[in-house]
Amino acid sequence: MTSLEDLLPEPSPSDLLKRLRSILAYAAEGGALGREHAVIYLDLRQRLLDSDIGKLLPGFLYQCVTVFRFKEFIALYDPDTELRIAFIDRMIARCIAIHPPESAPKPSGDDQEPWTF
Numbered sequence: 001m002t003s004l005e006d007l008l009p010e011p012s013p014s015d016l017l018k019r020l021r022s023i024l025a026y027a028a029e030g031g032a033l034g035r036e037h038a039v040i041y042l043d044l045r046q047r048l049l050d051s052d053i054g055k056l057l058p059g060f061l062y063q064c065v066t067v068f069r070f071k072e073f074i075a076l077y078d079p080d081t082e083l084r085i086a087f088i089d090r091m092i093a094r095c096i097a098i099h100p101p102e103s104a105p106k107p108s109g110d111d112q113e114p115w116t117f
Helices: 013-028 036-049 059-063 066-075 081-098
Strands: none
Touching: 013 036, 013 066, 013 081, 036 059, 036 066, 059 066, 066 081
């Protein structure tokens, strides 16, 4: 039997980053993390590391294997919650800028100058 999840398209790395951002921000705000956060974080993190943008991800995603470890990391980063969120947003935005969503128009190459010798 096919599950509904099997019928849905695989989310893009940009979509995964946006989902991860919400968990990271929640942790950075000092939210009470539970098992559901841990499971989602582990899944999103692994999918991103295995994706074609894996090498572009910020270093803390390699080091912070669990969301609880990330919460410790971000608490040490800065005591100001707004600065923590800004740091997360910069890291996510950098990844998306380097690897834009698949829906973004790609240059066709037709408007480029031909090579001349």
